[in-house]
Amino acid sequence: LERTNKGGFNIPESVVPPLPSEKIIKKMVPQQTSLFPTEAKKGRQLLVVACGDKKCPDVGNMKALDRYLGPIFQSIRKAGVPENVDVAILSAKHGLIRADAPIEKYDQMMTKERITDFTNNPEEMGKIFNTMQGYDNVVVQGGDKYKAVIKAAAGDLPYKEIPGGRGIGDQRSSVAKFLTEAAGGKPMAKGGIAGLSDIARDMFKGPKGIGTYESFMVG
Secondary structure (H helix, E strand, O other), X not given: OEEOOOOOEEOOHHHOOOOOOHHHHHHHOOOOOOOOOHHHOOOOEEEEEEOOOOEOOOOOOEEHHHHEOOHHHXXXXXXXXOOOEEEEEEEOOOEEEEOOOEEOOOOOOOOHHHHHHHHOOHHHHHHHHHHHOXXXXXXXXXXXXXXXXXXXXXXXXXXXXXXXXXXXXXXXHHHHHHHHHHOOOOOOOOOOHHHXXXXXXXXXXXOOEEOOOOOOOOO
8 A cells, every 4th residue: 555645544445345335225224214104294184192901812913092991991992083184003012013913912101121122223213203104193191111211202393292291191192182182173171170081070079979989001
């Protein structure tokens, strides 16, 4: 090699590896796709919810929306999903999946280790980002661990969070309200128990009166 005036060496062009072609790059970097058709997102909304610990025990595959039995999923099934809303579920085991994705019963909690697994996985991050991108409105429900995964993947994408600080009753009410308004229904009243949906109020009616409801775990 010929030494340059600055003390380095001139490397012949034949020694410099050529840049990979576009075809090779596509093989090296998996192309991430959205769970829902990108061209169909205009004018639509996306609801992303966290998976639940309570699951239907039936063997074999069933739609994710039917597999999960927790309060949020009860609210979604009762309210119904409007034609202009897509629903995705962040599963601690499967990552982000469609509500109609067939899944078996499983036991997997969202832990700090799972958060690291997801955030260090370009395919998972890309799937979440591309799924959320393009909608007129994106609403996210879930505990802090689930929202941490969504936040890491979304970056600067705009989305709204359903607050989780006041318990599952408020979250159920917020999900039901979102679905009702998306379907063109009248907004629910605000403030106190009167602002809750019927199903949310039912949850707050327990043997000890208003303020008690069934605890739950997400998984």
